[in-house]
Amino acid sequence: MSLRHALMALLETRPMTGYELAKQFDVSAIYVWHAQHPQIYTELRRLEREGLVAVVAAPRGRRSTKRTYYLTPRGCDELARWVETVQLPARERDETYLKATYFEFGSLDGARRQFRAHLEHFQLLERQWQAHADQLRRRETELIRRRLSRAPSAAHEAIVAFKVHVYEGLVERARTEVEWARRGLKLVDRLERGSGVAADEPLARPRPTRPDSR
Amino acid sequence: MSLRHALMALLETRPMTGYELAKQFDVSAIYVWHAQHPQIYTELRRLEREGLVAVVAAPRGRRSTKRTYYLTPRGCDELARWVETVQLPARERDETYLKATYFEFGSLDGARRQFRAHLEHFQLLERQWQAHADQLRRRETELIRRRLSRAPSAAHEAIVAFKVHVYEGLVERARTEVEWARRGLKLVDRLERGSGVAADEPLARPRPTRPDSR
DNA sequence: TTACTCATGTAAGTAGTTACATGATTCC
């Protein structure tokens, strides 16, 4: 469960409201973790109960309160502990690749649409991630500036370098996906030339597998 | 939700028990989707209620039953519908990359351990996926043979080609991750030479962010 | 006053994990 660590890491730069935190996840696909606001509010309450973050509550209008969260010393310890723990990547679970495995149940046009959407999606992400990596390298984001201002200057190079390494890695990933989709489109073209089937017809309809009735 | 479609796609080759289906997901990290057996049994019951699969129940011992599932015509329709629907990739959610963003909170040794584990993990996956792609290309797996035997021969080339494309894509992905980890290790070496901090000491401990008390 | 952004939540449901539990069959 990483949402909590993502939240704590953001709070390490400065106190924030749930809303501000949600924006960091939400604004664009730029960030490494994604979460919806109900989950963020719920998790913040839980972190507060556990003493990993604390809150400054200010009245907002008559019956509402603005809750600004900040990181506690216990939260700092937990963050440091988490970073030192080796993380094995999650098991594979990719709906696009799963579907592509069975493209023969659909039409060549369907496969083409899928590869095209994949291509565009990762081209956009590649641009966004690249732009973010560049901004980090030039130390231009608010977050990295705050981070640097709070850390010993001997650590500045490493702080920037690790973050740039992550976003450059995401750029490489996006490029790999773009290339996969391009090769997919070529494959569809090749299959279309070689096959007698109309491009909007399924290549091999799925068939029931009723066993011999006993 | 894709587990159901993964299950239906497997059942399109032949009737199987929950146990056999679980093995397909489980045997190794080779497959594109992962699920634990309780979820598989639960989902099969649900698919049965919805008429997408059906079951042949045979007594097993005194009080147990062996349930062999097969794909119904309605399941075939749903499978065909699903394949034709364009799938947008899931939002980013990668704990390893998230953690790497904050490696400065830990030590250089910690970062090194993480990159090393990442490297080994994806080297192993690369080999497994490559081997699987080769087997598919040579039409040597039981599943692909069954699939081909049930489809018109005009579709054979496409059936093999799509699956090979998926596993070749996974191989490329794994290589991208291996390269990322290698560059990460080089980065850690470089930072170690350039910094005065011991390799097992945190570079920049997280600090609390209590706001000015009001 | 209207629209937009800031701000905070609840409720209901789905998807997936982990622990626990049991029994049948097959092969040595």
Place this chain on the structure above:
DNA sequence: GGAATCATGTAACTACTTACATGAGTAA
């Protein structure tokens, strides 16, 4: 007889999503 593998589940829990709901502040 014992070990491995075949086989099927329940229960409790965590993580995440979607829909619904409301109210405050601010700028045109």
